[in-house]
Amino acid sequence: MARVVVDVMLKPxxxxxxxxxxxxxxxxxxxxxIADVRQGKRFEIELDxxxxxxxxxxxxxxxxxxxxxxxxxxFTVRVEESS
Amino acid sequence: MARVVVDVMLKPxxxxxxxxxxxxxxxxxxxxxIADVRQGKRFEIELDxxxxxxxxxxxxxxxxxxxxxxxxxxFTVRVEESS
Numbered sequence: 001m002a003r004v005v006v007d008v009m010l011k012p013x014x015x016x017x018x019x020x021x022x023x024x025x026x027x028x029x030x031x032x033x034i035a036d037v038r039q040g041k042r043f044e045i046e047l048d049x050x051x052x053x054x055x056x057x058x059x060x061x062x063x064x065x066x067x068x069x070x071x072x073x074x075f076t077v078r079v080e081e082s083s
Numbered sequence: 084m085a086r087v088v089v090d091v092m093l094k095p096x097x098x099x100x101x102x103x104x105x106x107x108x109x110x111x112x113x114x115x116x117i118a119d120v121r122q123g124k125r126f127e128i129e130l131d132x133x134x135x136x137x138x139x140x141x142x143x144x145x146x147x148x149x150x151x152x153x154x155x156x157x158f159t160v161r162v163e164e165s166s
Contacts, residue, residue: 029149031141031145031149033132034129034130035129035131036129038127039127040127041122042090042124042125043105043120044119046118047118055116058116059114062112066108066109
């Protein structure tokens with residue numbers, strides 16, 4: 001069984017209030033030296049079969065049409081080594 | 084400026100309704116062969132300084148105390164090559 005990871009992040013030009021909240025909270029909690037925080041989503045998708053080119057292409061299509069809103073979000077798809 | 088990525092996922096034994104919703108929706112949208120989907124959070128943290136051992140240790144502490152709920156979530160911290 002293969003695992004494909006899809007990371008979905010807001011585009012850099014889109015305001016990220018969740019990330020900003022984390023960024024502002026960290027110094028109050030004693031964590032200094034943080035320039036920026038962006039928060040996004042991570043999907044871990046386990047496939048029935050191997051993560052071949054066709055399977056990854058299908059996942060990429062699913063990410064583009066369904067997992068990410070490509071108007072405001074960027075996504076990356078990568079095959080993860082099975083542990 | 085260095086980037087550290089913190090991935091936060093629900094522990095395997097914890098029910099993940101968001102991931103299940105995605106898993107059930109995918110076949111209806113024509114994407115077959117998906118065995119499991121888990122959904123989690125991804126934090127991209129930009130540091131003012133280098134991502135040396137001390138900085139990564141600080142981020143790990145922040146992840147443990149603040150970004151993840153370690154009762155129900157696992158997290159990983161890794162330094163990402165700057166592009």
